[in-house]
Structure formats: C-alpha cells, structure tokens
Amino acid sequence: MTAYQQIRYEVTDRVATITLDRPAARNGYTLRMAQELRDAFAHADTDDEVRVVILTGSGPDFCVGADLTGGGFDVDGTGEEELPPLELEPAGSVSARMFAMNKPVIAALNGAAVGAGATVPLAADLRMAAHDSRFGFPFTRRGIAPEGGSTWFLPRLVGLSTALDWTLTGRVFGADEALRSGLLHSVHEPGTLLDAARTLAHEIAERTAPVAVAVTRQMIYRLSSLDSPDQAHRLETRLVRLLTLSPDAAEGVTSFLERRPPKFPGRIGDGLPGFLPWAGDR
CATH class of the missing domain: 3.90.226.10 (2-enoyl-CoA Hydratase; Chain A, domain 1)
Incomplete structure (x- = not known):
C-alpha cells in the first residue's frame, strides 16, 4: 500500500x-x-x-x-x-x-x-x-x-x-x-x-457469510432498478442451486441447529460464482 x-x-x-x-x-x-x-x-x-x-x-x-x-x-x-x-x-x-x-x-x-x-x-x-x-x-x-x-x-x-x-x-x-x-x-x-x-x-x-454478502449486495444494486423481476428470478435460481450446496450453507444450517455463532469457510477471493453478470466490472 x-x-x-x-x-x-x-x-x-x-x-x-x-x-x-x-x-x-x-x-x-x-x-x-x-x-x-x-x-x-x-x-x-x-x-x-x-x-x-x-x-x-x-x-x-x-x-x-x-x-x-x-x-x-x-x-x-x-x-x-x-x-x-x-x-x-x-x-x-x-x-x-x-x-x-x-x-x-x-x-x-x-x-x-x-x-x-x-x-x-x-x-x-x-x-x-x-x-x-x-x-x-x-x-x-x-x-x-x-x-x-x-x-x-x-x-x-x-x-x-x-x-x-x-x-x-x-x-x-x-x-x-x-x-x-x-x-x-x-x-x-x-x-x-x-x-x-x-x-x-x-x-x-461475525454473523454473515462473506460470499453471500458480496452477491446479495450487488444483486440489490444492479437488479432492483430493472423493469421486471425476470432477470432477478433467473440469477437467483442459479445462485440458490449453487450456494445451497456450498460449505457456507452447511455451516449456516449446522450453526443454527447447534445454537452457536457461525464460522463460514468461504472467501470472496476464490468463492464468487463465475457466472455473475457484473464480474470484471471494476
């Protein structure tokens, strides 16, 4: 720096x-x-x-x-x-x-x-x-x-x-x-x-998964102003199918059932889905 x-x-x-x-x-x-x-x-x-x-x-x-x-x-x-x-x-x-x-x-x-x-x-x-x-x-x-x-x-x-x-x-x-x-x-x-x-x-x-937060933040900004929810439905469907099978989702459920703070293993550096429409926009 x-x-x-x-x-x-x-x-x-x-x-x-x-x-x-x-x-x-x-x-x-x-x-x-x-x-x-x-x-x-x-x-x-x-x-x-x-x-x-x-x-x-x-x-x-x-x-x-x-x-x-x-x-x-x-x-x-x-x-x-x-x-x-x-x-x-x-x-x-x-x-x-x-x-x-x-x-x-x-x-x-x-x-x-x-x-x-x-x-x-x-x-x-x-x-x-x-x-x-x-x-x-x-x-x-x-x-x-x-x-x-x-x-x-x-x-x-x-x-x-x-x-x-x-x-x-x-x-x-x-x-x-x-x-x-x-x-x-x-x-x-x-x-x-x-x-x-x-x-x-x-x-x-302490309570949220970094990959889920990153994806959610961008979805709210980029999809909420579209003329219809169609694109949101399509992207959400892909993400739900992918992320519900992730280690983060497993930890989210397990920590909830065990009544303890979560320890999400996912990291943004290598954990973001490759099909996100805004990937590479920086």
Whole structure:
C-alpha cells in the first residue's frame, strides 16, 4: 500500500476503518484524497481478512466538500504519480469504486457532510450520523452540476421529489430531515457514532457469510432498478442451486441447529460464482 497523506487506513477485528484525515482543513476534498480513498477501498476489497469497511472523518467534520483554498475547483488532471490516475471526476472515482465493492460499507458521518462529503457516502450501504451533523448538495449554488454519481444514487435513496429539493436549492439540512427522508440508517450522539458503526460492522462480520454478502449486495444494486423481476428470478435460481450446496450453507444450517455463532469457510477471493453478470466490472 502507498503511504497515505490525507487519509488513515486501519484494520481491527476484520473491520477496515478509512478515515479522512485533514482535520485542520475540515477534511476538504482533494485530488490526492480521492486517489488515496480509491486505493484504500480497493485494498480492503481484495483483502479476505476484511469483512466490512467503515468510512468516517477525523475532527469535528466528515468533509466540507472540495478544498477551495486555491481559489477554484481542483478536479482536472490524473493526480499524484505514485497513485493510480483518476479516470472520473474525484468524487465519482471513489463512489464508483465503492459501488463495485464486494464488502459492505458503513459511512459514519460527523459534523458537516457537504458537497463531496455528501455525494461520496451515497455509495455506502448504510449511512449513520451524529445528531448535530449537517448535509448539503450545494452544487447549483457554486454554478456547477452534481458529482459522485449522486444523480443516480440520491433519487433511489430518497425519491425524486426530495432529491430535486436538495439539489436544486442547494440548501443545508440536518440529521433529522436526512433520517426521515431515508438518507440515513440511524442517528446517534456524537460521542457514540463510531462505536455504533463498529457494533453494526461486527454484527455483519461475525454473523454473515462473506460470499453471500458480496452477491446479495450487488444483486440489490444492479437488479432492483430493472423493469421486471425476470432477470432477478433467473440469477437467483442459479445462485440458490449453487450456494445451497456450498460449505457456507452447511455451516449456516449446522450453526443454527447447534445454537452457536457461525464460522463460514468461504472467501470472496476464490468463492464468487463465475457466472455473475457484473464480474470484471471494476
């Protein structure tokens, strides 16, 4: 792994925590931060010792959006040479990698989550926030268009009407509104947010099968927006026939009957079915 300058990456008890780490700049988003985030998510995704990823920020804010201290938007170019170049705009480069993950991602959002700080977490599977957190998609107020794939993710999470409200006005709103609208999974006291995210991450890591989670995550994202359930039925039928005969399924049944925590033997690195339609999309 490249030595990161603007984020931290730590793994404890099968949970990788990726932390935006520019607190003095309120975790302002930069090209390098995008490169480092994409690299860290890729590393977590290919490490069979990692079951869940938590994305959070250091200091009082998660991310206030693009770092504008240079007087403009730092979005052009491929970034630092020691990291793989960005092919999409900086927020989209990260959210696209998150979308392709085989591991679930939990975003723990503290303080301000605005601009890229709001769009990147849309690609997480679950978003948790502190009661005092604030959100905003202020792109129209800066004379630019939304980023990070937010025009795809946001309406699916909160509906067209709310997505249009938030993006057309560019207004900032609080955690209560975000929770009511479905943007957030839960809200917590600021001092307990990260612990709550870790509790949820450990529940997934300790009680679910990694291959089943990887397959289920992608099926929900990729099949739920199709015009009919036909493709879902066909893929589910193949997966049910295959996975019910797997060692993971045997362990799932045995651990249930024996009333003990499961110890699933399957690993994503060599256990994903080869016929998945999205294989190789990274």
